[in-house]
Amino acid sequence: MMREHYRQQTEGLHGAAWRELGSELLPWLRRLGRRRQRLLVGAMLLALTLGAAIGLLALSGWFITATAMTGTLLAAGVVARLDIYVPGGGIRFFAVTRTVSRYFERLYNHDTVLRLLADLRGGMFRVLAGLDAQVLSRRRASEWLNRLTADIDTLDSLYLRLLAPPAVALLAILVVTVLLGSFAPLTGGVVGLALLVLWVWLVVGQAWLGMDASRRRVATLDRLRGHLIEHLMGLGELRAYGSLSSHRQAILGEEDTLYRDQRYLGRVSALGNTLVGLGVGLAMLLALWLAALAYRGENLSGPLMVMMPLAVLALNEAFAALPVAFTQLGATRAAARRLNALERSSSAIIEADTPRAMNDDGIEWRLEAVSLHYPEALTPALDRVSMSLAPQERLALLGASGAGKSSVAMLLTRLLDPDQGRVTLHGVDLRELSLEAVRSRIGYLTQGTELFHDSIAANLRLACPHADDAELWRVLEMVELADWVEQLPRQLDTPVGEGGRQLSGGQARRLGLARILLHDAPIVILDEPFTGLDRSLARRISRRLDTWLSGKTVLFLLHQLDEERDASLGIQRALTLIQGRLEP
Template sequence: MSSQQPSMLAHWHTLKGWLALHDELRGRLLVGLALMVLTALSALGLLAVSGWFITASALTGVALAAGVAAALDVYTPGAGIRLFAVSRTVSRYVERLYNHDTILRLLAKLRARCFAGLVAMDGRRLATARASDWLNRLTADIDTLDALYLRLLAPAGMALMLCLAVVGLVAIWLPEAALALSALLLLGWCWLTLGQARAGMQACRQRMVALERLRGAMIESVTGMCELEAYRALDRRRQQLEALEDDVLKAQWRLSVVTAWGNAVSVMVMGAAWWWLLVSGLLAFQGGQMSAPVLVMLPLAALALAEGLASLPAAFSHAGASLVAAERLNQIESTATPPAEADTDARQTAADHATSGSGGPAGVAFDALAFRYPAALDDALAPVSGRVDPGERVSLCGASGAGKSTLLALLAGELTGYRGRLTLDGIDLAQWPRKALAQRVGCLTQRVELFDTSLAENLRIGRPDASDEALWQALEAVDLADWAETLPRQLDTRVGEGGRQVSGGQARRLGLARLWLTDPGLVILDEPFAALDAATASRVARGIEPWLSQRTVLMLVHHHDPRDPAPGMQAVGRVIPLEAATAWRKTRQSGTMDLM
């Protein structure tokens, strides 16, 4: 890691986009800042008036005891003390409620923006980082950014205004002392904010990187717990996690040292202000320029600086965390799939095709179509050419690794950046708007995603306005209606996280039922009957036959012989083969090690 730190201008560009998002809640943020300032000024007023009143009362009592006529208005300062005490308590309570509500609103906007960036990525770009890394950005990094206002900008602004208020109060009686005090407080404020942030930047960056590695390793360890236990690798994995945790603790220790130095500076600044006002006040008192109550009031007012300065060292020592989080979140937007150059007529035609299923069965053509993931040794899909006419049923056959799932992802728009040509209804696939493509192409992938909610809600992902009757028809089509009727709550039964409450074959059929509820022109089924026995596969094939007959169907299977079809494949009459062997695989199969 380079020891040279980025400039403040670079930091500003990193945070600019996220500060702009804060600007959308400018009114609420300013109100929250005003409440923080009111709390700090109330503390200042409470200490100042209390110091003056206690001293004035004591001196008045001494004068009366000595037989000297003296009078003191106890009602006005007493009312002021009560006012400041109540306003400090109320404003702090309201500020905490209001600011935390604002931050929750802000986090919702931040998370929505981050999620929008993730869904704008295709599979190739998502593959550049682990799933745990993306999860960290969506959760931990977003949560870290809430400190940008609540622990950095607002407290720093409040502390600066409090310092100005103290300087203004002192200037009434000690103008020259106020000038030196303002210089002291300004230097202290700059160090406790910008200085602490810079001092803790490298340790903060190391801690954030170490935390990301630890979180990712923990997520993967929990996910793969069964495999780790089966291969007796838990102890080794635990040692790896402990090593990662040590890295976090080392960075945390360095941050603690930086924070401790900041706390020391904070105490020294407040102590120096207190001594300066005490000495200046004593000199003014000796010269008859200041009364004894005011002499006590000003140093006590300096103690109120703790209300603003005390929290700055810890917050700004960790300011680098917000900066690193912003950098990583910016990577999402920079990694998002750029839109293809728009052909307005083609995009409008594509959208018209998809509207309300008016396009009918879709036609697909691909010419020398190929795809390779970044940094991969080989093509995920070797160059392939073919054509599927509207209403036709074709099987795409090939061994594992031949690129069947890759072709599915390309047709669904989940992957971009392919080589060759790929058209849907005669329109280049890159010209199809995402929404229109989702309406036109329906896919059943090998992995069906089920959410920890009811059976009905999982099915309605395909058609949110589907009635219960339509859901039962979908379940009947995939031979699951009888099973669903036996469930304790039928359509309201929860399927568990990832569909843990159902078997693999049932999960696949639920995915097919969800697809059945949609109205695409092209249906792509990836090994639709692989997890089913022959009898069930035949029943499912019969159930979805009326729905498939109105569409173009592309079956992705390892092998299909139209003369001797497997159960469910009887209506598929043509095969497009995919060649798995590329130049690298052929070289490898020939027994040589030359990968060039």
């Protein structure tokens, strides 16, 4: 009774596990189905290659044996005849077919996989690009990068290793079984059953043995990449505070976990490869023994007796790729699970179905009892904040780091939506307006200057793609970068490096400010525009800004007012945020 209960429970767990696996991989199988024709052609090329290999080895064995027996008969004085042209032509046909089909199969299938990866990566990038700041903040940048690169690369095994090879191997078993069964039904049936058992173990057994370790390996790699990026980016700070050794030890601990799982997976893969050689070898001996019995009973000719085990031996090629692929099934499953979670992620920023028209007569912003709380944050970023910004007004929002100034800016640009309250433009909730209409009217200099690994001109033209060189030089002159750029060998075509690392902090800040000037939007948000600039340079740029800001609605986000530096900015009013609340 207890044994029966245990059996039912185990079967239920196994059934649930396979159903879960199917649900995790099903969305990606549907994506593969969009290129069904290419996948089918690729599988046919794979089957043709394997079929040619079986035909080549089987026919060669038959031909060599038939030639030897005919020669023996002739030497014994027996009249015998053998047509060498048909089998000889068949051998050449299979040899050429195998070579040509192998070449085109590799070329075609790898091209297909690259197309599939491009589809998957493009789709995931669209999902990421649609997420709001709150969702993106839940994970580190390295984790999002891993979703786009490592996880999607892991899924390339889905077709090329996990779908086509086992399907073609199963077809090859059927072909060999029918081939042997057509001459000796017992031999075909017994050998086919043995090969099927081997196939089931290579597909199911290897996956079962390697599932947990391969899934854990992916998670460890994800953490290790993140720690390595942090280690390299914070190398100076780690050395300065004497924490380099402890941080390195944490990385070495992750490496040990990774190597332990890799060694285990290597042993499991080696077991599978051993079973392939052993299983196919034993099946070949079984075929030879049964064929020899049929030969002794005069139910089979000598050449056919030799052909049968050689046809089985050719299945080594069909089974060779299965152990490693299915040992790593857990990695593919983990990648699919994490990408499924990413695809289910949705931005809280939802475009209005029928957006209301924007009023361009003037910009009047209001925050009405707005509260905002970031996920997992200990305290709210904003707590029932109410404020207004009149058309063409210049308002300074003051506060220490973490007071909530940047959160106000992200609400006004609708990079975030409030948890409570609302943000309005001329009395209309921002959620009722078009995102593109709102954001196209705003020039936002963020706290961190985002520069791309491209030229100075390309980074400026992010704000105005059709701007000519004269316009670029004009805005560079306003931020006093024109003389410096003129001295560079490539001038506007000079690359700024990844994240602008070829520039100093002040140069990067001014380049970001020049991009805002080029955008020339009616609403401007400047978050600490003079960070990294000396006082005299900041005063000169602020005087130019005063002229350019004429007629615009402006919000300055500052730690504090500097009368000497900010006097020329024409700030009309100042509010102070303290820990997410406006100072009364």
